[in-house]
Amino acid sequence: MLIVRGIILTALAGVLxxxxxxxxxxxxxxARGRIVVVYWEKxxxxxxxxxxxxxxxxxxxxxxxxxxxVQYLSMSNITQKTLVxxxxxxxxxxxxxxxxxxxxxxAINALEPLDDLAKxxxxxxxxxxxxxxxxxxxxxxxxxxxxxxxxxxxxYNKTLFLKHANxxxxxxxxxxxxxxTIEELDRYxxxxxxxxxxxxxxxxxxxxxxxxxxxxxxxxxTAYWFGGELFDAxxxxxxxxxxxxxxxxxxxxxxxxxxxxxxxxDFTSGFGQFNSTQNAFLSxxxxxxxxxxxxxxxxxxxxxxxNRWKFPKEKERDMSPEERRNNYEWGVAxxxxxxxxxxxxxxxxFDVLLIxxxxxxxxxxxxxxxxxxxxxxxEKLTSLHCKNSPLRIxxxxxxxxxxxxxxxxxxxxxxxxxxxxxxxxxxxxxxxDELNATTQRIYLLQAEPKDALADAQKRxxxxxxxxxxxxxxxxxxxx
Amino acid sequence: xxxxxxxxxxxxxxxxSPWLIGFTVFLLIPVCLSFYYSFCDYSLLQTPAFIGLDNYxxxxxxxxxxQSLRNTGVYASLALPAGMLVSLGLALLLNQKVxxxxxxxTLIFLPSLVPTVxxxxxxxxxxNAKLGLINTLLDMPPFAATIQGINVALxxxxxxxxxTPISWLTDPAWAxxxxxFMSLWGVGQTVxxxxxxxxxxxxxxxxxxxxxxxxxxxxxxxVTLPMLSxxxxxxxxxxxxxxxxxxxxxxxxxxxxxxxATYFFTMYLYDNAFTYLKMGYASAMAWxxxxxxxxxxxxxxxxxxxxxxxxxx
Numbered sequence: 001m002l003i004v005r006g007i008i009l010t011a012l013a014g015v016l017x018x019x020x021x022x023x024x025x026x027x028x029x030x031a032r033g034r035i036v037v038v039y040w041e042k043x044x045x046x047x048x049x050x051x052x053x054x055x056x057x058x059x060x061x062x063x064x065x066x067x068x069x070v071q072y073l074s075m076s077n078i079t080q081k082t083l084v085x086x087x088x089x090x091x092x093x094x095x096x097x098x099x100x101x102x103x104x105x106x107a108i109n110a111l112e113p114l115d116d117l118a119k120x121x122x123x124x125x126x127x128x129x130x131x132x133x134x135x136x137x138x139x140x141x142x143x144x145x146x147x148x149x150x151x152x153x154x155x156y157n158k159t160l161f162l163k164h165a166n167x168x169x170x171x172x173x174x175x176x177x178x179x180x181t182i183e184e185l186d187r188y189x190x191x192x193x194x195x196x197x198x199x200x201x202x203x204x205x206x207x208x209x210x211x212x213x214x215x216x217x218x219x220x221x222t223a224y225w226f227g228g229e230l231f232d233a234x235x236x237x238x239x240x241x242x243x244x245x246x247x248x249x250x251x252x253x254x255x256x257x258x259x260x261x262x263x264x265x266d267f268t269s270g271f272g273q274f275n276s277t278q279n280a281f282l283s284x285x286x287x288x289x290x291x292x293x294x295x296x297x298x299x300x301x302x303x304x305x306x307n308r309w310k311f312p313k314e315k316e317r318d319m320s321p322e323e324r325r326n327n328y329e330w331g332v333a334x335x336x337x338x339x340x341x342x343x344x345x346x347x348x349x350f351d352v353l354l355i356x357x358x359x360x361x362x363x364x365x366x367x368x369x370x371x372x373x374x375x376x377x378x379e380k381l382t383s384l385h386c387k388n389s390p391l392r393i394x395x396x397x398x399x400x401x402x403x404x405x406x407x408x409x410x411x412x413x414x415x416x417x418x419x420x421x422x423x424x425x426x427x428x429x430x431x432x433d434e435l436n437a438t439t440q441r442i443y444l445l446q447a448e449p450k451d452a453l454a455d456a457q458k459r460x461x462x463x464x465x466x467x468x469x470x471x472x473x474x475x476x477x478x479x
Numbered sequence: 480x481x482x483x484x485x486x487x488x489x490x491x492x493x494x495x496s497p498w499l500i501g502f503t504v505f506l507l508i509p510v511c512l513s514f515y516y517s518f519c520d521y522s523l524l525q526t527p528a529f530i531g532l533d534n535y536x537x538x539x540x541x542x543x544x545x546q547s548l549r550n551t552g553v554y555a556s557l558a559l560p561a562g563m564l565v566s567l568g569l570a571l572l573l574n575q576k577v578x579x580x581x582x583x584x585t586l587i588f589l590p591s592l593v594p595t596v597x598x599x600x601x602x603x604x605x606x607n608a609k610l611g612l613i614n615t616l617l618d619m620p621p622f623a624a625t626i627q628g629i630n631v632a633l634x635x636x637x638x639x640x641x642x643t644p645i646s647w648l649t650d651p652a653w654a655x656x657x658x659x660f661m662s663l664w665g666v667g668q669t670v671x672x673x674x675x676x677x678x679x680x681x682x683x684x685x686x687x688x689x690x691x692x693x694x695x696x697x698x699x700x701x702v703t704l705p706m707l708s709x710x711x712x713x714x715x716x717x718x719x720x721x722x723x724x725x726x727x728x729x730x731x732x733x734x735x736x737x738x739x740a741t742y743f744f745t746m747y748l749y750d751n752a753f754t755y756l757k758m759g760y761a762s763a764m765a766w767x768x769x770x771x772x773x774x775x776x777x778x779x780x781x782x783x784x785x786x787x788x789x790x791x792x
Contacts, residue, residue: 079754083523083524086523265608266609268649269648270610429754436736444651459542473528474525474528
């Protein structure tokens with residue numbers, strides 16, 4: 001009996017050991033004989049499939065020639081997984097993360113520097129729009145290359161502008177164009193608001209011209225449109241209490257004051273998720289929003305009628321971008337700046353390809369990254385994702401055939417001298433969370449902008465100083 | 480030790496080894512390491528650097544730490560008694576001999592089988608201020624009249640009135656109570672434990688109380704509840720631990736907002752560990768959390784002497 005038991009236990013242990021040792025790294029048959037570059041990417045759904053096309057293109061061309069095979073894995077919670085695998089010494093060769101991770105990961109030595117590899121491939125700063133290149137560097141070194149970028153712009157609903165044309169005209173505004181200054185934006189917003197007073201005498205918002213917090217994905221960077229900066233890299237200090245930043249948050253607060261805090265929370269709590277037909281912009285609940293170039297794709301998928309204002313889709317093939325723009329129920333313009341003379345202000349966000357520290361195939365991984373950054377490949381990828389290009393030069397066909405007929409505006413914004421990227425702060429994710437919470441406090445009228453920003457400045461500066469102090473301790477300096 | 484005893488010990492150890500190895504590798508060692516890391520600057524990617532009590536000192540001066548602790552405390556103080564009362568009430572009802580008893584029991588248990596994310600998505604719609612079922616119900620005459628009545632009473636004592644429709648998850652004043660209310664969705668498991676406890680209440684005691692002329696309430700208060708008190712105590716301890724560890728529902732439904740009104744202790748701990756990469760700081764938080772749980776559990780045990788009655792005694 002004991003012998004039988006022993007045999008069963010040994011067999012089970014053997015199976016377990018085999019499963020653990022030999023089934024983890026299964027790769028496709030076409031990868032045999034090639035170096036396998038493991039690539040983790042955050043996108044799921046359509047965007048993941050589109051990146052897969054690029055990976056397949058690489059595997060069938062450059063990869064085949066150079067003996068490299070990229071194994072692509074799309075996943076959720078990628079930041080945490082990359083971090084843990086890097087700590088365990090088994091990171092992917094390429095990780096597709098967000099711009100905020102560049103300074104954060106670089107500061108804790110979690111990434112492979114790429115300067116030498118970029119030099120070998122002839123990749124230089126002037127190949128990119130300055131804001132994106134800057135975002136890939138930290139403390140003078142290159143840590144990543146762009147996968148896809150974006151630029152924030154004002155998106156407006158032309159139908160709602162026409163519906164409220166009389167109100168807009170009465171306010172001295174042109175219903176056929178977007179606002180050009182913050183002051184104008186506020187006047188447009190007020191004219192486009194659709195508010196009723198209910199039987200209890202309470203203000204109810206049926207539709208709104210603009211809400212700074214909707215969708216609010218870049219709300220932490222609002223100060224850029226007011227001439228402010230969040231951080232001074234030279235002094236290593238936050239600048240959240242500067243008059244420009246305070247003015248930006250006063251502007252956010254002004255919407256809560258004008259519309260009423262409770263009326264606004266009632267109104268916004270009825271919004272559906274971004275990727276749904278209940279999206280506030282798509283449903284016509286909000287007439288003007290700050291958004292990225294991907295909106296054309298979302299609208300095409302969720303509410304295609306907004307892209308067929310006058311003609312059916314079949315006719316679109318023969319149309320110029322100008323004609324296509326006229327066929328869209330929505331328009332795009334630079335988000336207005338509060339500073340006279342400071343035009344084309346934008347926040348230029350991007351997704352980034354990084355090589356985590358300890359990656360097994362650094363050189364081969366960079367081959368793939370350089371391939372993605374080749375002009376023709378980048379134009380294909382960003383067209384599929386419906387985003388602008390991070391590269392300084394784009395082909396005329398790219399602008400002409402891009403699924404977003406407004407792509408020229410995003411290109412111009414991203415190339416502008418007033419384009420801002422993520423600030424080089426090693427604790428950036430914490431900064432963004434703190435600023436988002438601060439914005440909510442102000443938006444909900446829980447605190448005055450000046451006080452809330454002073455709180456944020458104090459807390460974040462302490463956190464950053466503490467980070468620097470511990471960094472010095474690690475380097476053997478004084479604490 | 481005789482050869483037979485040695486052999487038996489060997490066999491015992493072999494059979495217990497899967498648990499023993501798992502316990503040591505996945506629990507004991509990480510717990511010990513986290514205690515050490517709580518005194519270190521540690522980002523997972525760098526060697527831990529010993530910094531003494533710095534993490535604990537920093538925590539004490541961190542307003543977000545206190546806010547997350549306060550939120551968790553408020554949530555626990557709302558969810559815990561509500562959950563205990565509702566689950567006990569349901570168990571007492573389900574213990575009645577009525578037609579379709581097993582169907583009712585299944586229905587009550589069913590929600591606790593729904594995956595957390597699915598529940599969260601469902602409740603997001605229920606709480607939707609414009610289209611949600613809860614506000615639609617509250618807008619109906621009997622409920623609307625009740626709210627109006629409450630508002631009159633609140634107005635009389637100069638307290639802020641209830642504004643309808645209620646922005647359940649976007650109004651800082653309502654977000655925590657809404658999550659506490661939602662926690663009742665998962666009382667099914669507790670109800671099952673209470674039901675098992677109720678089966679254990681000696682019938683002869685209830686019978687003799689009935690013969691002595693005790694009415695239903697008196698039987699419940701003087702017989703059933705004292706006999707059920709060890710089960711109530713067990714559920715209370717589990718509920719305290721559960722409430723202090725609440726994470727996934729607010730993480731999915733509110734992300735801690737609005738303005739950190741639903742930012743729980745465990746969420747801040749998670750953010751420190753995996754978003755801000757401050758594993759040492761997060762470890763210190765974890766140990767403070769353990770200390771709080773220990774204190775509350777200890778306090779509960781101490782107080783239990785007054786109200787928990789064991790049959791063996």
